Amino acid sequence: MLVSHATWHGGALCLWAERTGRYEPDPDVHPYATRDFTGTSYEPLTRGAFRIELTMALPTHDDHPAPSAELGPEPYEGDPELREWRIPALVLEPLAAMALLQAAEDSGDVIPGTDLRYLCLLADEAAHLTARGLVLPSLLREDGDLMARWRPVIDDTARFRALVEAMPAACRAADGGRPAAEVLREALSGLVDTIVRGTVPHPLLPPRRGKVPDRVPLSERWFEALTGPNPAIAREPHDNPDELIAELDAWAAAARRPSGPLRVCFRLAEPGAEEFTTEEQELFPDEKPEPAEPDGWRVEFALQGTEDPSLYVPAAMVWSGDATSVAGAEETLLAGLGRALRLFPDMAPALDSPIPAEVTLDTAGAFRFLRQAAPMLAAAGFGVLLPQWAGKAKLGMKLTTRTDEPAEGSGAAASSGFDLRGLVGFRWDLAIGEETIDEAELEELARLKTPLVRLRGQWVELDEEQLEAALDFLRHPRTGKMTAAQAMQAVIHAGEEHLPLTQVDADGTFGDLLSGEADRRLQPMPSPEDLNATLRPYQERGLSWLTFMNDLGLGALLADDMGLGKTAQTLALLAHERENGKQPAPTLLVGPMSLVGNWQREAAKFTPKLRVYVHHGTGRHRGEDLVEAVRRVDLVLTTYGTAARDAEMLAEIEWERVVCDEAQALKNSGTRQAKAVRSIPARSRIALTGTPVENHLTELWSIMEFANPGLLGPRAVFRERFAVPVERDGDERAALALKRATQPFILRRLKTDKSIISDLPEKQEIKVYCNLTTEQASLYQATVDDMLAQIAEADEKQRRGLVLATMAKLKQVCNHPAHLLKDGSRLQGRSGKLERLEEICEEVTEQGEKALVFTQYAEFGSMLQPYLASRLDRPVRWLHGGTSKQQRDELVQHFQEDPEPGIFLLSLKAAGTGLTLTAANHVVHVDRWWNPAVEDQATDRAFRIGQTKNVQVRKFICVGTMEERIDEMIERKKALAESIVGTGEDWLTELSVAELRDVLRLSPEAVSD
Structure with missing residues (x-):
């Protein structure tokens, strides 16, 4: 596997790659780095590049650079350190760089890394600015030469800040690194300049007639250099560029100046x-x-x-x-x-x-x-x-379909009387707004040759390309018969820029499917007799929908909110099949390792007649033994890691369906794990996830590519047609088209919707402000002073490591002095957080209730567990990353079934997903991960179906410290919180020294009296 990387350095795109299995003997050279793209889709764009060597500070474990996320999970434990590595790289020509950034997609030979994906986003941003006319010409001095450049006018400061905060460190890490804002401005300027030069014709001015004067004015030479490949301006004696530079700078300043009241x-x-x-x-x-x-x-x-x-x-x-x-x-x-x-x-x-x-x-x-x-x-x-009609009435296509009887021998699904091989009658029409128009009207519009016409009482915008596309449309057959599968593809892929698909009118079950109303119009299915549970009404509709999609042979994405019972609905589908005399091939379920035990328990509890085999661990079956083991069961459970390792063996088995739980694990389509799971053939597929889109719409494409391969087209086409217009431009038409393309395959219900579930208790979130002890305050201030002293002398690459290390130390100080000092000293009386935690745990147990206590530090949890157990005089369970699967299952079972009040201490990373712990109605976050999504997932271990009490969620914050100020920053930036803190605390390293000093300072109110 080849993972491509890029950084912006020296005003150009520098490209290198990370290859598995490669080794360089020089201890200072990145052992897996290569600039050789021979035989890949990148080769044509790198032929004209020149070679350089970069020095970059990268996360390092045990004298080995940490692998990219695209190469799989890190095989190392503990926090990495930053170390300089020499990396061979290629500097791409501007046009080749832009072509690469606009075409870089996951492929069979190269997978773009996070840094290259970010620069692809910047290329889209530059194209967007250029298309909106937000560019200005400039005259710059570069190394003594005069250069004619185009530069962007950045009018959306919030967007600019978001791009700064989202920049991966690798994009700016070359040769000591630079501030992200500086790199962002330089990259956008370089990309905008390239786009304009590739768009504007050259030369702009017609050639001079007659004799060329001995001296061409600087302004004309500057204007000539604004187009074409060479921005350099030929110098002549007595050139004085200062006046022109000042005038152009004033123009740029005026473009950015607010207009006043x-x-x-x-x-x-x-x-x-x-x-x-x-x-x-x-x-x-x-x-x-x-x-x-x-x-x-x-x-x-x-x-x-x-x-x-x-x-x-x-x-x-x-x-x-x-x-x-x-x-x-x-x-x-x-x-x-x-x-x-x-x-x-x-x-x-x-x-x-x-x-x-x-x-x-x-x-x-x-x-x-x-x-x-x-x-x-x-x-x-x-x-x-503008007038109200502007931009609304558009010329587009309308598809009308009417369902016929299923084709003979098509094997139509008995439950629906319809399948994808059944025929539907279709008719294509041209429409403006809600009104269809006939051929005579269109010909009259073409005859008028005017871009604005009044049709049926409304003004309509038409351009030559639209009319030409419409006339070409009329030359093709517009009525007939096609299969429902072909109609589905037509709805998803029909239309283009000049003649989009604006309306779909379909009847019957096919219409329900296209409208996204199938789950509401299908007859709810009662709970199967073999299911030891009574499904809720919305779950019965979910079972009906899953059966409906299964009968059609379509993949399904069950995207119910976390805690609404996706597991129960899936098991009910398997029980329904057995109950109706169907004995299909077994189902393969792939999920995180933390969920395998949960599925095994839930299957034994709700569907005891289902035969289950867990394919995991060193003792798992292989080869013919695996085939024989699968033949004797109904459900096979395995993990994503095992599925990736055993993909070839699993692909040799006939599966009725493949189910992926926590399917967001497939969001990066180019990873080995995602490719392996997609390669396992099955008659149908189901993806289960409460978060189908975490960051980008291409994640939805990746999950849908598993469920219905090829249905949404190639990833590059999906990104161009849907992801970029929706995410970057807020294009409502593209968003509507995307909804129409995906809603037939997605069932999404939220637990906050009272029409879905009215008896789920309330969730109350409380911020618990704690004071520091004098000892904590002293350690806190000493840590801040030490960091600020070091950072004043550090270069950019050292600065980032210092900030992250300091943040970790300060969080440990806020937890407890012994957590920072690691000296095994006593805990009692030395921490405001510990004192408050002890009080809350005593209140919970005295009330006969249970609590989940989350910490992100396993070492702190190991300190808390014996202390709380002795202070509360009762067992305190402790689940962390080192807990075996068997121990994990036993801890969960005991906590859920034990009638006594109790405290369950959990590592956030190891236990934040995949567990049902509804016996608790209190959740405490002792230290903060600063990612709301991660904390919400952990909270949902208790706040989910099966919970009968109101849930109280307490988030500990040390007042007057960086914990309080970061919490305030996240609250102010709620809309961007996920993108800002999604990778931990890296965004804090971008703060200036003054901003860091303000965030980390210790306020007088921090210390208790």
Whole structure:
């Protein structure tokens, strides 16, 4: 396997790769690094690259660099240290670098690493800025030379900060490293410059006629260098670039300058011609589409409040003196119009007037304003007011299908009377909004050759490409028969930029499936007799839906919220099959190791007649023994790791279905684990996960690729069509198309929805603020002082390691001095957190209840367990990463079944998922992981179905310390919390020294009296 990596260094993209099984004898050279992409899809783009050697500080274990996440779990224990490694790399030419970043996808030969994926995101961001016109030309001095460059205008500061915080350290780690914000600006500038040069024709100016003058002005040479491959400007004697540089810098500053309390606003007013209402169109059906009046469009100028858009002052009022109460109105209007001219050049004639108030446009000009000027003006901070119909009524395709009887011999599912091989009648139509249009109307639109027409009482935008696509559409057969499978593919993949699929009208079961209403319209199935449980109504609908999808041969993604009983619904499906006389091939269930025991217990409890075999551990069957063992059972349980190792053996067995629990484990489609699970053939597949999308939409594609291989098309196409438009642009049309493409295969219910489950108790979250003891405060301050002293002398690569090490030490100080000192000293009376934890545990046990206590540190848990047991005078269970599977199962069983009150101490990493611990109705997070999703998953060990009491969740925070300030920062950035803290505390290393000092400082209120 080859994992590609990239960093931005020296104004260019530097590419290298990590290869398994490679070794360099030089102890300072990264042992697995290579720049050889021979025979891979990257080779054509790397042929013109030149070779360099980078020095990068990378996480290191035992003199070996930590492997990339794409190569699987780390085989090392403990925290890594940062160490410098020499890495052979390639510097790509700008156009080749952009081509790579726009095409880098998981493939059979190369998997992009996290750093390269991030730079791919930056390439998308640069393309987005360029498409919106948020670029400006500049003149720069680089190593004594003059360079003509394009640079981005970054108008969304929140987006910029999010990109800074999300930058992997490897992107900026070369040769000592640099601040992330500096690298981000440099990378965006380089990428924007490359995109513009690849888009704008060269040369922009026509060649001079006649004799070329002896001296070409610097401005012309600069303008010439803005296009083409070479940004260097030929120098001539007596060149003085300072004036041009200052003028261009002022332009850039004006583009970023806030507009104050008022901004210039542009309002598009449509022609005053009479319009046909829907009722009038019904009375006069023979009326033809009408073009807009050639000179009837107006763009009116006005001033608008930036904070209160309802404050609207037309330019005519400004010039008439009726707006004298608005300070500086005339100056603001003229200055704003001048700035807007480069974005809206069609208004130039209006500026010849001393009192510009509006500009009159023909139809083509109005269309240019709608499509080009209006979006750029809005992006630049100007107000834009458009008619209500603008952007709504679009020309698109409508698919109508009607279900026929199943094809003879198709083996239609008896339960639904329908399967994917059954035939449906189809009809394709053209539609604008909700209205279909016929061929005659389309030909009339094409004849008018105007981009804005009035059709059936509404204005419609049409361009030449749309009309051409529509006319081509009419040349193909638009009615007939096709299988339901073909109809499904048509719905998912039909449509393109100029002629999207805007409507689907399907009847019967197929319509229910496409509409996502199948789970509600299917008859709920009662609990199977062989199921030792009574399913809730929503679970009966889930069973019905799983059976329905299974009968159709479609893969299903059961995405019910955590705790709603995905396990019970899946076991009910297996019991239903046996009850109805079906004896299919066995089912293979793949899940995390922590869940295998849970599945084994749940199967024994709810479906005791199911024969279960656990394929895991050194004693597991292999070869023919495995085949024979599988033949005798109904359900085989295994782990993702075992499935990856035994993929070839498992692929040789006939499976009825493969089920993946916690299917987010498949979110990275290029990993060995995901590829192995996808390679196991089965008649159908089910993915179970409460978090189908954790960070990016391509994770949903990866899970769906397991459930229904090929249904959503190649990953690159999915990313281009759905992921990028939805995530980057908030494209509602792409989001709607994605929903239509995926909702037939996804069933998602939330436990907070009272219509789904009304008897789940409430969850109350409480922040418990604790004080430090004097000893803790002294250790805390000493740790901060030591770090700040070291960081002042450290370079960038050492700084990151110092910050992370300090954060860990301070969290340990907040827990207990003995946790930091590791001296085995006494615990009592030395920690505010421990004192409060002891009080809460005593209250819980005195009330006859149970509590889960989570810590992220196994060593601290090992200190707490005997101490709490002696203080509470009762056993305290302790589950951590070193607990064997058998011990783990016994601990869980005893805790759930023991009628006595109790405390269960758990390591967050080892026990945060996969356990049902509803015997507890109290959850305590002693120290914080600073990832809300991780903490919520741990809390859901208790807050899930089976819980009959209200759950109290307490999160410990030491007041006046970095714990309180980081909690406040996360609360302020709630929307971005997951992306900010998803990788732990790395984002804190980006803070400046002043910001670190403020975050880590010890406040007087931190220490108890």
